Amino acid sequence: MSDRTPRVGEQRPGGRAERVRTAVLEAAAELLTEVGYEKMSVEDVAARAGVHKTTVYRRWPTKAELTADAAQLHSADAVPIPDSGSVVGDLQLLAREVVANIGTEGGSRRSRSIAAAAATSEELATAMHGFWAHRLALSAVIVERAIRRGELAPTTDANLIIETVIGPLWLRLLLTGEPITEDLADEVVRLVTTGMFAD
Amino acid sequence: MSDRTPRVGEQRPGGRAERVRTAVLEAAAELLTEVGYEKMSVEDVAARAGVHKTTVYRRWPTKAELTADAAQLHSADAVPIPDSGSVVGDLQLLAREVVANIGTEGGSRRSRSIAAAAATSEELATAMHGFWAHRLALSAVIVERAIRRGELAPTTDANLIIETVIGPLWLRLLLTGEPITEDLADEVVRLVTTGMFAD
Amino acid sequence: MSDRTPRVGEQRPGGRAERVRTAVLEAAAELLTEVGYEKMSVEDVAARAGVHKTTVYRRWPTKAELTADAAQLHSADAVPIPDSGSVVGDLQLLAREVVANIGTEGGSRRSRSIAAAAATSEELATAMHGFWAHRLALSAVIVERAIRRGELAPTTDANLIIETVIGPLWLRLLLTGEPITEDLADEVVRLVTTGMFAD
Amino acid sequence: MSDRTPRVGEQRPGGRAERVRTAVLEAAAELLTEVGYEKMSVEDVAARAGVHKTTVYRRWPTKAELTADAAQLHSADAVPIPDSGSVVGDLQLLAREVVANIGTEGGSRRSRSIAAAAATSEELATAMHGFWAHRLALSAVIVERAIRRGELAPTTDANLIIETVIGPLWLRLLLTGEPITEDLADEVVRLVTTGMFAD
DNA sequence: TCATAAACGAGACGGTACGTCTCGTCTTGTG
DNA sequence: CACAAGACGAGACGTACCGTCTCGTTTATGA
Numbered sequence: 058m059s060d061r062t063p064r065v066g067e068q069r070p071g072g073r074a075e076r077v078r079t080a081v082l083e084a085a086a087e088l089l090t091e092v093g094y095e096k097m098s099v100e101d102v103a104a105r106a107g108v109h110k111t112t113v114y115r116r117w118p119t120k121a122e123l124t125a126d127a128a129q130l131h132s133a134d135a136v137p138i139p140d141s142g143s144v145v146g147d148l149q150l151l152a153r154e155v156v157a158n159i160g161t162e163g164g165s166r167r168s169r170s171i172a173a174a175a176a177t178s179e180e181l182a183t184a185m186h187g188f189w190a191h192r193l194a195l196s197a198v199i200v201e202r203a204i205r206r207g208e209l210a211p212t213t214d215a216n217l218i219i220e221t222v223i224g225p226l227w228l229r230l231l232l233t234g235e236p237i238t239e240d241l242a243d244e245v246v247r248l249v250t251t252g253m254f255a256d
Numbered sequence: 257m258s259d260r261t262p263r264v265g266e267q268r269p270g271g272r273a274e275r276v277r278t279a280v281l282e283a284a285a286e287l288l289t290e291v292g293y294e295k296m297s298v299e300d301v302a303a304r305a306g307v308h309k310t311t312v313y314r315r316w317p318t319k320a321e322l323t324a325d326a327a328q329l330h331s332a333d334a335v336p337i338p339d340s341g342s343v344v345g346d347l348q349l350l351a352r353e354v355v356a357n358i359g360t361e362g363g364s365r366r367s368r369s370i371a372a373a374a375a376t377s378e379e380l381a382t383a384m385h386g387f388w389a390h391r392l393a394l395s396a397v398i399v400e401r402a403i404r405r406g407e408l409a410p411t412t413d414a415n416l417i418i419e420t421v422i423g424p425l426w427l428r429l430l431l432t433g434e435p436i437t438e439d440l441a442d443e444v445v446r447l448v449t450t451g452m453f454a455d
Numbered sequence: 456m457s458d459r460t461p462r463v464g465e466q467r468p469g470g471r472a473e474r475v476r477t478a479v480l481e482a483a484a485e486l487l488t489e490v491g492y493e494k495m496s497v498e499d500v501a502a503r504a505g506v507h508k509t510t511v512y513r514r515w516p517t518k519a520e521l522t523a524d525a526a527q528l529h530s531a532d533a534v535p536i537p538d539s540g541s542v543v544g545d546l547q548l549l550a551r552e553v554v555a556n557i558g559t560e561g562g563s564r565r566s567r568s569i570a571a572a573a574a575t576s577e578e579l580a581t582a583m584h585g586f587w588a589h590r591l592a593l594s595a596v597i598v599e600r601a602i603r604r605g606e607l608a609p610t611t612d613a614n615l616i617i618e619t620v621i622g623p624l625w626l627r628l629l630l631t632g633e634p635i636t637e638d639l640a641d642e643v644v645r646l647v648t649t650g651m652f653a654d
Numbered sequence: 655m656s657d658r659t660p661r662v663g664e665q666r667p668g669g670r671a672e673r674v675r676t677a678v679l680e681a682a683a684e685l686l687t688e689v690g691y692e693k694m695s696v697e698d699v700a701a702r703a704g705v706h707k708t709t710v711y712r713r714w715p716t717k718a719e720l721t722a723d724a725a726q727l728h729s730a731d732a733v734p735i736p737d738s739g740s741v742v743g744d745l746q747l748l749a750r751e752v753v754a755n756i757g758t759e760g761g762s763r764r765s766r767s768i769a770a771a772a773a774t775s776e777e778l779a780t781a782m783h784g785f786w787a788h789r790l791a792l793s794a795v796i797v798e799r800a801i802r803r804g805e806l807a808p809t810t811d812a813n814l815i816i817e818t819v820i821g822p823l824w825l826r827l828l829l830t831g832e833p834i835t836e837d838l839a840d841e842v843v844r845l846v847t848t849g850m851f852a853d
Numbered sequence: 854t855c856a857t858a859a860a861c862g863a864g865a866c867g868g869t870a871c872g873t874c875t876c877g878t879c880t881t882g883t884g
Numbered sequence: 885c886a887c888a889a890g891a892c893g894a895g896a897c898g899t900a901c902c903g904t905c906t907c908g909t910t911t912a913t914g915a
Contacts, residue, residue, distance in 0.1 A: 073865075073866085073906085074864095074865070077865085077866085093375065094375065095375075098895085098896060098897085099896080099897075099898085100896075100897090108866085108867090109866070109867045109868065110867095110868095110898095111866080111867075111868075111869095111898095111899090111900095112865075112866060112867075114897095114898065114899080115865075115866085118898085119897090119898080120896095120897075120898090144452075169374075169375040170375060172371065172372070172375065172430055172431065173371070173372040173373075173374075173375030174372075175368075175372075175430075175431075176292060176293065176294075176368040176369060176371060176372035176430075182433060183433075185431065185433070186432060186433035186434075189431050189432040189433070190432065190434075193432065208453075209452060209453070213452065214443065217424070217440075217443055217444065217447060218447065218452055220424040220427055220428070220432075221420060221423070221424045221444055221447055221448070223423075223427065224420070224422075224423025224424035224425070224426065224427040225416070225419040225420045225423035226423070227423065227426070227427050227430070227431060228419055228422065228423040228426050228427070229419070231371055231374075231375075231426070231430055232371065232374075232384065232388050232426060233385060233388040233389065233392065233419070234381060234382075234384070234385035234388070235385075235389075241416075244413065244416055245416070245420055248416060248417065248420055248448060248451075249420070249447060249448065249451065249452055250451050250452060250453065251451040251453070252447075252448065252449055252450040252451030252454065253343075253408060253412065253417055253448055253449060254407075254408070254449065254450070255451065273886090276887095297874090297875060297876085298875080298876070298877085299875080299876095307887085307888090308887070308888050308889065308890090309877095309888095309889095309890090310877095310878090310879090310887075310888075310889085310890090311886085311887060311888080313876095313877065313878080314886085314887085317877085318876085318877080319875095319876075319877090471880075471881090471891070471892085472890095472891070475891080475892085491773065492773065493773075496869080496870060496871085497870080497871075497872085498870075498871090506892085506893090507892070507893045507894065507895095508872095508893095508894095509872095509873090509874090509892080509893075509894080509895090510891075510892055510893075512871095512872065512873080513891075513892085514891095516872085517871090517872080518870095518871075518872090542850075567772075567773040568773060570769065570770070570773060570828055570829065571769070571770040571771075571772075571773030572770075573766075573770075573828075573829075574690060574691065574692070574766040574767060574769065574770030574828075580831060581831075583829065583831070584830060584831035584832075587829050587830040587831070588830065588832075591830065606851075607850060607851070611850065612841065615822070615838075615841055615842065615845060616845065616850055618822040618825055618826070618830070619818060619821070619822045619842055619845055619846070621821075621825065622818070622820075622821025622822035622823070622824065622825040623814070623817040623818045623821035624821070625821065625824070625825050625828070625829060626817055626820065626821040626824050626825070627817070629769055629772075629773075629824070629828055630769065630772075630782065630786050630824060631783060631786040631787065631790065631817070632779060632780075632782070632783035632786070633783075633787075639814075642811065642814055643814070643818055646814060646815065646818055646846060646849075647818070647845060647846065647849065647850055648849050648850060648851070649849040649851070650845075650846065650847050650848040650849030650852065651741075651806060651810065651815055651846055651847060652805075652806070652847065652848070653849065670860075670861085670910095670911070670912080671859095671860075671912095674860085674861085695900085695901060695902085696901080696902075696903085697901080697902095705861080705862090706861065706862045706863065706864090707862095707863095707864095707903095708861075708862075708863080708864090708903095708904090708905090709860080709861055709862080711902095711903065711904080712860075712861085715903085716902085716903080717901095717902075717903090
C-alpha cells in the first residue's frame with residue numbers, strides 16, 4: 058500500500074485511512090449500481106476496494122450504513138441548483154437533472170437500491186431523510202429567488218413546488234416503472250406552472 | 257387447520273387449499289405491516305398462518321413473490337375511485353385516500369416494505385408495475401370524466417395529472433420522510449389545479 | 456448422500472440424521488488426533504464429514520461441545536476392564552491399556568486436545584468429569600473384586616488406587632512430557648503394590 | 655507510565671523496560687487466574703498492565719509464549735522443597751503444597767489454563783516440560799536424601815516416587831474434577847509408602 | 854548537553870475462525 | 885397426494901481475537 062501513488066482527485070492524500078475510506082465507498086457505490094443492495098455483499102465490496110472485510114466493518118457497523126454513506130458519495134454533488142433567470146426555466150432544468158440522474162440504467166438501480174435499503178433500517182432511513190431535507194432546502198432556493206424577483210407570491214410554499222415537480226419522476230422510478238424522460242420532466246413543470254386548466 | 261371454520265366472506269370455501277392460501281397471504285400482509293419486508297421471515301409467516309414453511313414454498317417460490325401477492329390482497333380494493341361531480345373534488349378525495357393509506361404507521365411500513373421488495377426482484381417489480389398500471393388506469397377515469405364534462409381540454413394527459421397529484425405524497429413516504437397529511441394532499445391538488453402563479 | 460452405503464457398525468442405518476451425526480463425530484475425532492483442538496476448525500470438520508458447517512452448528516452449539524462428543528466416541532469402549540484373576544495383574548493390564556491409549560503420537564495429541572478443550576468451557580469440563588466418574592467406577596471393579604477375593608482389606612479405597620496408578624501416566628502426558636512406556640506402567644503398579652520401602 | 659513510581663520489591667528499578675516486563679507478566683498471571691487462557695486476550699493483558707498491545711507483542715511473539723512466561727512467574731518460587739527429616743514427612747508436605755497450590759479456585763483455574771495452553775503450542779509445551787523437569791529434579795532431592803539416610807534403597811527411582819505422589823492430584827485437577835484435599839494428599843502418600851496390601 | 858538509538862503509544866489492517874440468520878431444497882413419514 | 889416436520893446446503897452477516905505494520909513521540913544513554 059505504501060508504494061501506491063495517491064489517486065488523482067485526492068487533494069490531500071492524508072493517509073491510508075482516507076484512501077481506504079474512499080476506495081470502499083467507491084466500490085460500494087459501484088456495486089450498488091451494478092447489482093443492487095440485496096445482491097451486494099460486504100465481502101465483495103471489500104474485495105473490490107482491495108481491502109479486507111473486517112476493515113469495512115471497522116468503519117461501517119452494518120451494510121445498511123455503508124450503503125447510506127456510499128449513496129451520498131455521488132449524489133451530494135450530482136445535482137447542482139440551476140439559475141437560469143426564471144422559475145420555469147430553473148424548474149425545467151432541475152427536473153431534467155433528476156431525469157438524467159435516475160433515468161439511466163445504472164442510476165435507476167442505484168437509486169432504487171438505496172430507497173430499498175432505507176426501508177430496511179431506521180438509521181439509514183434517518184440518514185436519507187436528512188439528506189433529502191438538505192437537498193430540498195437547496196432546491197427551494199429556486200423558488201425563493203423567484204419570490205424575490207416578484208415572479209411568485211411571497212406566500213408560495215417552496216418545498217411544495219419542488220416536491221410536486223420531482224415527485225412524479227420518483228414515483229415512476231420506485232412504483233410504476235414507466236419511462237422517465239425529458240418530455241415527462243417538461244410536462245410536469247408545465248402542469249405545475251400553469252395548472253391543469255390551462256389551454 | 258382442519259377444524260377451522262371458513263371465514264365469513266369466503267363465498268366459496270373451496271376447500272383447504274383456498275383456506276391455506278388466504279391464511280398465508282393474510283399472515284404475510286400482517287407481518288409486512290408490523291415488521292416490514294426484511295424482518296419478515298417466511299417461517300414466521302407460515303407459523304402465523306398455522307401452516308408449515310414448506311407449504312408456503314409450494315405455492316410461492318420466493319419470499320418476493322409471496323410479498324407481491326400479499327401486497328395486492330388489501331390494496332386492490334383499498335382505493336375506490338371517487339366520483340364527486342368535479343375534477344377538483346375527485347382529485348382531492350383521491351389524494352386524501354392515498355394519505356389515509358400511507359400516512360399511518362402501519363400503512364407506511366407496509367407500503368415501504370413492498371416498495372423495498374420491488375427493488376429486490378425483477379419479477380416482483382414487474383408485478384408491481386402491472387398493479388400500478390391498473391391503478392393509474394382506474395384513477396385516470398377521473399380525468400376522462402372531466403374531459404367528457406368539458407371541465408378539461410380533450411388533450412389533457414390523464415396519467416400525468418394523477419401522477420403529479422400522488423407523486424409528492426409517495427415521495428415523502430419513500431424518500432424525504434416528512435409527514436403526509438390531508439393538508440398536504442389539498443395543497444398539492446390546488447397547485448396542480450391552478451398552477452403556481454395563481455394568487 | 457443417499458447413495459452412500461451405510462457403514463458397518465451402524466445397526467440401524469435409520470436415517471440421514473444418524474449418518475450425519477456419526478460422520479461429523481468421526482471427522483472431529485480424526486482432526487483432533489491430527490491437528491489438535493485449537494487448529495481444528497468447525498468448517499474443516501464439516502468439510503471432512505461431507506456436510507455443511509451450519510449442519511454441524513445445528514447439533515452442537517459450540518466447538519467445545521462438539522469436541523466433548525467426539526472425545527467420547529472412541530474412548531468409551533477403548534478401555535476394557537481387565538480380569539486376570541489377581542489385582543496386581545489387573546492393575547498392570549489397566550496401566551498398560553492407558554499407556555497404549557495415550558502413549559502413541561495420535562492418542563497423545565487427541566487426549567491433550569480434549570483436556571485442553573475442557574479447560575475452555577465449563578460444560579465441556581462437566582461432561583468430562585462425568586465421563587471420568589463413570590470410567591473410574593468401572594475400573595474400581597478391579598479393586599472390589601480383589602476385596603471380595605480377600606486380596607485387599609475391605610476398607611481399601613478403590614478409587615484412590617486406580618487414580619494413583621494412572622495419575623503418573625497422565626501427568627507425563629499433560630505436564631512433564633516424558634515418555635509414557637510399558638515399563639513405567641509396570642513400575643508404578645509395583646510401587647503402589649508394595650510401597651516404596653519394598654526391597 | 656512516566657509518573658508511575660517503581661513498585662516496592664523491584665530491587666533494581668533498572669528502567670522502564672523491566673517495569674514493563676514485570677507489569678505485563680503480572681497482568682497476564684492475574685488474568686490467567688481470573689478468566690483462564692482462552693478468555694484472556696492479549697489486549698486485555700496490555701490494558702491491565704497499562705501498556706499498549708504492540709508493546710506486549712514486541713517482547714512475546716505469541717500469546718502462548720506470554721502465558722509460558724507468566725506461568726513461571728509465580729510457580730517458580732511457589733513450591734519450596736520440604737526437609738522434615740523423614741521421607742514420609744517430606745512427601746506429605748510436598749503433596750500438601752501441591753494441594754495448596756492447585757486446590758484453590760484461582761490456582762485451579764490458572765493451572766488448568768496453563769496446561770491447556772501447553773496443548774496449544776509446541777514451544778509452550780517444550781517450555782513447560784523444561785519447567786517440570788527442573789521441578790521434578792528439585793523434588794527428587796527428597797528421595798535422594800532419604801537414600802543417603804538409608805531410609806530407601808539406593809536403587810529407588812526418585813522421579814517415579816515423586817510422580818506417583820503428585821500424579822493423582824493433578825489427575826483430579828485436569829481430568830476427573832473431583833476435590834483436591836489434604837486428606838487425599840495424605841492417603842496418596844500412605845499408599846505410596848506402604849503399598850496397597852498394608853493393613 | 855545533546856544527538857541518536859531503542860522502546861513505546863496509538864491505531865489501522867490482513868487474516869482466520871466463530872457462531873448466527875434466513876432462504877429455498879430435500880427427505881421422510883402420516884392422514 | 886398434499887401436508888407436517890424438520891434436517892440440510894448455501895451463503896451472507898457481524899464479531900472477536902491474533903499478530904503485523906506504520907508513524908509519531910517519549911525515554912534512555914553515550915559521545
